[in-house]
Amino acid sequence: MCAPGQTPSVQILVQSSPLAGYRHGEAAAVWPLLRFGDPLELVREAQNPNDANAVRVDWRGRKLGYVPRRENAALAWGMDRGTPLRARVSRLVEHRNRARRIEFEVYLE
Template sequence: MDTQRLRRVLILFAALLLCAEASAGLRVRVQRSPLAGFQYHEGPALWDQLRTGDRLELVREADNPHDGRAIAVYWQGHKLGYLPRAENDAVSSAMDQGHRLDARIGRLREERNPWLRLEVEVFVVPQ
């Protein structure tokens, strides 16, 4: 089983598990990844306002000409970048199937390499 297919299976399993545990209010982290394209969007200008744990909005961009599974990441209405193309298959599949996801800033680092500056955490939450 390839990595992308395994991720899809795991996220769906996590969603089923959460449905069973909804009364306990559990959520399961299904992805932690760097933010792609940080340097090309509003992230650098907002850097001093961003905090670890801040809520992020995931927006599916199925019509994106560069990636049909694209998921843009927003903070308070400002586009910060994208989930990496190599890691967005499971999350895009979950979004397309109507699963509820929650995203947060997992880590912020003062790094010259923009790929290392911000990590995004994605969780499946009970519906």
């Protein structure tokens, strides 16, 4: 329910993914500061020499990691065509395996 005068917002979930490349970004350094629901920025890296479909995941201007390679093709395609994708932290877990610590959702608004 919206307050009077507010326009309701519809969010369509596109995908939910674990963060890839945890050890290559600043995720470990900012881990204590991350919160459920924090907005994330998706940055297209079309010139990435390791993956032409690379989509970087940033938090407050700091590189956390990437959308997993096996899940990035549709996002890259959409971003290349101007689709307004948004992302947010959807799960934070103290896990021994760093690849399972951060999950995020990508959605259309």
